[in-house]
Amino acid sequence: MRRFSGVAIAGLAVAVALLGAPFAMAADTPNPPADLKAFQKYFKDKFPKVKFEDFVNGPYSMDEGLYKQWKEKEEFPPYEFALDFGKELMAKPFKNGKTLADCFPNKGIGIRQDYPHFDAKQGKVITLELAVNQCREANGEQPYSYVKDEMAAVTAYMAYTSRGKVFDVKIPDDPRALAAYENGKRYFYTRRGQLNFSCATCHVQSPGERIRAEVLAPALGILNAMPIYRSEWSGMGTTSRRFTSCNSQVRAVPLKPQDEEYRDLEYYLSYVSNGLPISGPGARP
């Protein structure tokens, strides 16, 4: 009897030791650089044939046939009209004589890779879309709709002028910034909606596979191509539009565009794509 209990106790000790390891890791403090490394390694290991910079091309990096069609399409891209419109809007004076370009460093040219960033004064994540509307409101203008039209055109033009520059999202040494990052990460991996999907279900677990007729894009580099012209929408859409429509597609109730959770999500997703070049605006099926 004594021998038995001795074995049982030894067994229990092993079980505790095994369980103890993951618990200890989960209790670790957030470590964004380690997240980034693990995130990028996961995709590199999963798709050894895909070149690292090619992840920004979403579904086209996953499917050869699609890639060919896209290359042909890029010679005459469907977002061309949006680029012209965006350029016009950037330079168009407000009622007070200032322009949208005046609100941004370097007049808004080649700065897409610096967004989103954490603003210590406002204590929140500032995305490019939010910055555009904050600029408009500060100058007494009506904000743009976050999902398409003018907002998509302006951000398309800004992305276009930043093409090839690598994402450089920083997490400053500020507990609020780290909390925003963690919140975005939590949102990304939380299941929701009637279909019980998280963002990661499609874009981490199953990129390259089909969901109905669509090829799923990898989460790595997915925001580098924003905003996008989607044939399905027969028009341009912003990151906000992509987030809200993704949520609807898993039959969840989408949040309001540029809600805190969405901005935090954009912060997290952009951070883990650091090092990849801006390729926006993109064209997607």
Added chain:
Amino acid sequence: MASTIRVRATASGDTTEVQALIQHPMDSGFVKNAKGELIPPHFIQQVVIEHGGKPVFIADWGPAVSKDPYLKFAFKGGKKGDDLKISWTDNKGASDTLTAKIQ
């Protein structure tokens, strides 16, 4: 206002390949807006592309063609530097024309 037409025509050998993108809502007349009202039909009825005053491509379009239509075709006889004139007219009588050089 910038032109609603984008054209790219490239000659190689005796054929010229033409690609064009036209900005147009192409409303079919069957779609309702957010208030539930029908959006009246508004679509391109004819596209004509002329080379040296002679039409090389005529398309009769209808409400089934997509928004911001894209077209691509090739014809024989174009040379580098030639003028290519592309024009469209819609069901409301509006039209636009653009002349581009073959590259």
